[in-house]
Amino acid sequence: MMALREAPRRAGDAWRRLSDRAGASAGRAWSAQPLWGKTLEVLVLYAALAIVVPSHAVGQVMAPQSAWAVVLPEQIGVFILMALGLNVVVGLAGMLDLGYVAFYAVGGYSMGLLATRQHWDFWVILPAGIAAAATSGLILGAPTLRLRGDYLAIVTLGFGQIISISANNTSFDGGPQGIPQIPHPPSIDHLKQLTFGVSDGRPYFYLVLALIFVAVFLARRLERSRVGRGWIAIREDEDAAELMGVPTYRFRLWSFAIGASVGGAGGVLYAAQANYIDPTIFSYQVSIFVLAAVVLGGSGNLFGVILGAFMVAWLPERFRVFQNDRILIFGLALVVMMIFRPEGLLPSRRRRAEMADVGGGGGMGAPLIAPGAEAED
């Protein structure tokens, strides 16, 4: 019985040692290189991704039962983008946002409405949708970010609900019928590879890959900036951060708006490829799935988040054989994952140090193993 009880911890520890060693040496090798070397490697990695991943053969292996050209950019790509955006809010600033779908919806409906009613070009709508999502993040955040912790969670959850219900109830955005026939983005320079059509997923994949690249780049820069350090301080101890002169409210608002804008970009992209949206696409389950991806991968660590998002988006497609049972399996997998590895697949190094230190960035009121842990508000 004792051995059985210890099993999760042992397995977790073994994985941790292994991933630590690999991670540390990879990290050292990476930072030892000059800038041009890093740039070159990123470019090579991207070229490989761009050529290999969208190919039919990979699709056959990765998702034999569904159209890889659709699944890859529209589901996996957009999902990774959204997880990167939510990571800014949850992973960096440590706020629990259960209504992230709201910003996805703002992006999606910006694309839908501006493209079909105003006939704007996709390349104009993309920044416009991002701006609209960021603005709605500010509007939602301004009154609610003064609240703490779990109150914020419930308010954002409520807001996510309001968005999809309102989209359903109002008529100017098509109500429950949604918006059909959203135009695809125009092609670039008449290149055959970059014609955004119906059957070929490749151009969309390149587009989403480019946006993911921008999001990762910005997130890395932000993390090391004054704001990023402020976020981490807020995440670890809000009162102490406030006392040390971190403008907590303003920084939280920033992280909310930045996270929102990435979600908005995801929405625009989705609408442009799917060329159809309706309120059911923006249900609150989406918020939950994105959050699960962030935590599963290891909140705060970009590669962890990307891996988590990929798993959450891809696994259900891969296992379409179990059509009926896949959400059941997904649910059980979440429980098992959290038991064996509560800090996620690839946690950020700083996060892990926190966990070891206080029994988990705000443990559940009553930790038994780690003494000295305190219940966070």
Added chain:
Amino acid sequence: MSLHSFVAEFWPSTVDGLVLGSIYALFALGYTMVYGVLKLINFAHSEVFMVGTMAVLAVLTVLHVHTPPGGFILVGLLLVCVLVAMAASGFTAVLLERVAYRPLRRRGASRLAALISAIGASFALQEVFGIYYTRNATEMTAIMGNSVVFTLGAARVTSDDLLVIITGVVMMVALERLVATTKFGRGIRAVAQDPETATLMGVNLDRIILYTFLIGGLMAGVAATLFDVHYHQTRYDVGQLPGLKAFTAAVLGGIGNLRGALVGGLVIGLLEFYGASVFGSQWRDPVVFIVLVLVLLVRPTGILGESLARARA
């Protein structure tokens, strides 16, 4: 928007709101007590409620109830239903604690990890019923005939309305007394205040947490029975929206606060029906959440404040 229909439907809305509100209040206990003790959003509690509604359905099916009985048989049937539902929900809540929360707690996992584990457990439980039972809504026999007891303005108050409201309020008061006056209640309050010191003072932490989940589950079982008595239908995801509302009720009243759950539940129930009569029934849910946001802006810890720990005898 129509104030006329608000006036015309005032009494029926009030009665319906109080009925739904009492169910929310009982349902909210599982959220509010677990939050008070563990500082954790008990996301899977909606499924504890769902299991309760399914248990009542099972009782009615097994006993071949096709018409509402009367007299002592009705009382007996209600008792059987509520006991079975409480057992089923209580068992589910305890199971959740053992499987989805306790292993994480032992490893000192973050609350975010526990939330994800709860979400996973919630999906899994829903799917078990969705896959192995049915994804369609199941109508069940009305346990009580809707005999009108008295009228209140335009509202016809039926016997099941009364049963729901009275049971809800009585259970809430009883539980509040339990936590405020008994030794066991003192243990809960101690853990809510400071788990570490409570442990040092000889409180068995694991047992208190388990009982907290159990009580939340039992009350969800009562709520589920009342839900079935009044709405007589269920579905594999029946707990989801009411669960969200019940949690909102707990937050609105002041999370961790038992009286707050009652106040929050009743307020949300009333708001839903008043909101529906003013803005139309499709705006029922947005109204609730907008009011929640507004209340939290004025009183950031809910109407009565958060205080499972500070409850005094």
